[in-house]
Amino acid sequence: MLEYIILGILMYGDKSGYDLKQYIQRIMSNFFDASFGSIYPALKRMEHRGIIVSRETVEGGKFKKFYTISDSGKAEFMNWMEQPVEFSKTKPDHLIKVFFCRFLPKEKVRDHLCALKKEVEPVLHVLEHNGPEVKKQYDIYQFSTLKFGVGYYKYILNWCDDLLRALED
Amino acid sequence: MLEYIILGILMYGDKSGYDLKQYIQRIMSNFFDASFGSIYPALKRMEHRGIIVSRETVEGGKFKKFYTISDSGKAEFMNWMEQPVEFSKTKPDHLIKVFFCRFLPKEKVRDHLCALKKEVEPVLHVLEHNGPEVKKQYDIYQFSTLKFGVGYYKYILNWCDDLLRALED
DNA sequence: TGTTCCATGTAAACTGTTACATGATTAT
DNA sequence: ATAATCATGTAACAGTTTACATGGAACA
Structure with missing residues (x-):
């Protein structure tokens, strides 16, 4: 890297x-x-x-x-x-390649961002799916770390959308 | 760790x-x-x-x-x-200790979260301060990675506040 | 004259992954 | 039969940090 x-x-x-x-x-x-x-x-x-x-x-x-x-x-x-853009569940590695996207045509960047979203989505859905069960079996602190993950992955998706929108103009 | x-x-x-x-x-x-x-x-x-x-x-x-x-x-x-809770600019390491906060009295947890916020805030402010300059000198992709950081640190602060609020009841 | 910053570099230690080796049990 | 899962463990490799070593320039 x-x-x-x-x-x-x-x-x-x-x-x-x-x-x-x-x-x-x-x-x-x-x-x-x-x-x-x-x-x-x-x-x-x-x-x-x-x-x-x-x-x-x-x-x-x-x-x-x-x-x-x-x-x-x-x-x-x-x-x-x-x-494809590298994605890690525990580090914002996806930013590394995006940082250098200037050297790529807009269309390729769009493809990269869409592919990234498709990688993040299932990870988010798994966490959201585990949510109710974790809330029952685990304590407030453990549940809050799970909620952090849910919000974080949603944030990545929104950030991708923002950048995709900015690329349209 | x-x-x-x-x-x-x-x-x-x-x-x-x-x-x-x-x-x-x-x-x-x-x-x-x-x-x-x-x-x-x-x-x-x-x-x-x-x-x-x-x-x-x-x-x-x-x-x-x-x-x-x-x-x-x-x-x-x-x-x-x-x-104190470990904080990393590039990884959500702060979640590790929070995950186990069940073994700590509520007051200590509150202290930990407030101290964490005090560590995140200056990092956020430095990024926000660099923002206008980066927007001028660098391209949209580089600026978007900076914006990601700004939003991410704000997200950590909000998550801390949510947890602090949940601890009040 | 001493301290800080610029600048390059190495060695030891640390932390971790990947791939492999082994073998039992369970499901198809 | 055979594939998947359970279960433990090691060895080779990879990537990194920390601490150290060196030395010049700028500054107070």
């Missing part, structure tokens, strides 16, 4: 490991985070595989290593973008 | 590794999951440390290993329950 995120950020322009960390922390922190201990080794692996290329610079006596996405890196990124 | 969850479930009564997996899958699946490959080694570690005790049974020719929480296990669990 981290490698695709790095590729995605590099699609917007060259960045150093430090810059990547800043970027992720600044605008992706509500759905993803990564430490230096994961970013630097990832960059090394990725350069070794040829999907990114490094360029060492010295600006004002300051050493910095910039990374550029290669053609094979772009191909790998776009291939990942074509795959 | 898994070890505390196992302790918490065993607070309700003895269970086998298989039962624990079923239980987690059935009613905690929207905020936590664990595989057998993590549950069985955890049980082994925990028994070695003396916080749980196993008992092997054969019922109808079927072998099963039940685990009981020990007094030191109960002490460790309660100590964890007294600590």
Whole structure:
């Protein structure tokens, strides 16, 4: 996942490991985070595989290593973008690919969002179905965690609809 | 985290590794999951440390290993329950401790929920503060992931309020 | 002169999943 | 017969965090 995120950020322009960390922390922190201990080794692996290329610079006596996405890196990124949006019951992983949807035609984005909704719906229905039984057999706290899930999945569906509407104009 | 969850479930009564997996899958699946490959080694570690005790049974020719929480296990669990609710920006970890709040007096639960709100609020405000800037500099998809975060944190706060209200009666 | 920030990187530890191995029982 | 479910467990791998090590630049 981290490698695709790095590729995605590099699609917007060259960045150093430090810059990547800043970027992720600044605008992706509500759905993803990564430490230096994961970013630097990832960059090394990725350069070794040829999907990114490094360029060492010295600006004002300051050493910095910039990374550029290669053609094979772009191909790998776009291939990942074509795959369905990842959905997790316990993490907002679906936001990761949506974040980079700029690189996809609107129609494909629509397909992705509709497919995502079709993944969330049955999960919501199972929880709603369990609701009455849990309310009987379990206590208020356990039931409240279930209610959290129901509201959360509904929120994802509404968010998808909002984005789909925004894409219409 | 898994070890505390196992302790918490065993607070309700003895269970086998298989039962624990079923239980987690059935009613905690929207905020936590664990595989057998993590549950069985955890049980082994925990028994070695003396916080749980196993008992092997054969019922109808079927072998099963039940685990009981020990007094030191109960002490460790309660100590964890007294600590503030864990909050993660990217996962609904706060539900884990709330799930077991039955073992805490109402006043302590109230404190936990208020403290949780106080942790979520600044995170929400930072996101809301970044909003206008992100809307300008970034595209609709990136902005939509930020909006997801804003709505999500608001949802957590509302859910806390609902639970606090339910505790009043 | 000391502290903070910029910047890169490594090693150990932790946490967890996937896949496999085993074997009994139950349902078709 | 055979497939599915019950039940326990291990080994290999994957991904990550934390803590450490290093060193220059900016600032007070």
